[in-house]
Amino acid sequence: MKMLNRVTGLIAVLMSMGCASLSAAQVQIVDRATGQALSTYKHRGKLYVAGEPGHEYEIRIHNRSAQRTLAVTSVDGVNVITGETSAVNQSGYVIDAYGFTGIEGWRKSMSHTARFYFTKLPDSYAARTGRPDNVGVIGVALFRERAPCCLEKELRRESDAAGASAPAAQERASADQTSPSRKAESKLGTGHGRSEYSAASYTNFERAADMPNETVVIYYDSRRNLLAQGIIPSHTKYAHRMPQPFPGSFVPDP
Template sequence: MFNRKTPLALTAAIAALLICGTAQAGALVDINVIDHSRSGTLPEYRRHGETWVEGTPGHVYSLQLVNHSNRRVLVVLSVDGVNVITGDRASYGQSGYVLEPYQTTEIDGWRKSMQHSAQFYFTSVPDSYAGRTGRPENVGVIGAAVFTERYQPPMPVYRPAMAESRAAPPAPQADRASTSANAEVQRIGTGHGETQYSAVSRTQFVRASNRPNEIVSLRYDDRARLVALGILPRRHVTRQLSPQPFPGFVPDPPR
């Protein structure tokens, strides 16, 4: 069992970011997936009560966390069922990141030390960190267990101006009959990429409860599987016509 004091609570030393984009909505905390290879927030699609994003193999990404509340919160963050700070199989009582009231920040990789992290990037399931460490069964899901603080000292709170966010686009209609066995198999996971400078600091945080106040989850896979699931439409390929020996009359040449 764990007590209410977090084993390790980290606060990101990165300045709060105000980025337009869709968010996986939570009452307390939202999650965005930022694709740094594409320089943008990945759009999200709903299917059977789950939210999906399309990941592209080889692309580096980070997770943007948005605290909508006027209090500090602890976010225990997991990728592919693995705690992004400790590398252990994720559970509620583990280490997490502390967000200040109304703070927005990015978590850019697996925590290696107080100064460095290893980049998140989309890759094949066998090459994913979970796959390489013998834990591939939860590949393809990002989760945040959010805890409020037991005691919040009285202090004035000033809410920063937030960039307007767009609503998540509805999932396009696709041919349901074309769903194949690809829909049943997770195709990509999250790799353990290059080490980069990413400083954090320690802080004290006492949870109001042993159970999270909110759990936010987001699923991802590559385009092929999202098409097979009917979440994304199939691309229409324009047929290349064969050259015709008698296509018509002779036009004037360019002047």
């Protein structure tokens, strides 16, 4: 099967802090205005990032395995290459062993993409094409490549060893309770932005299995909304310390 392969000379390899990390890959959402990876917040078993409305972003994927990996990527339930309602059996980007790729936007041709940017739900590409139900989520389905028989066991052992020693995803603890003083705003989605040169080429890739070996799912919304939902801990919460029976000293002026 032919899949898209990013031209490696165009891929940035800057490492940043916020990420979702599994044994086979590391996925980061990078704010292109700052060049920094967005911090991830874990809440009830799910990963979240806070996007800034109007800011362009990039999905950066690091293949940490010793073989090529196919990354079928969706934004708001839409395949980033074909524009179809996403499914794991669709086209994706092929990443070389231990390589990186940066997905900056919706694929328009073999030479251009339309940049991703955070925007209000009605302006999102998914909503504008009649598919608003899955706005607010980024998914990366990872497939290993079918290897020759003599290599399959060796590659599987190496992959298992990498998974055992892989560092945990960097995440921030979230609050279990919502903050009543915060009001939610319009949900955030991903827009169809300005055209950008982004070269790609076709390559052959045979999946080792019909279903992905791993799937990375990252939910996103505005910081204000994540605070209102209790996903980002509020800094206004009381500090955890021992209460004092007589905290005052003298009578203060009125």
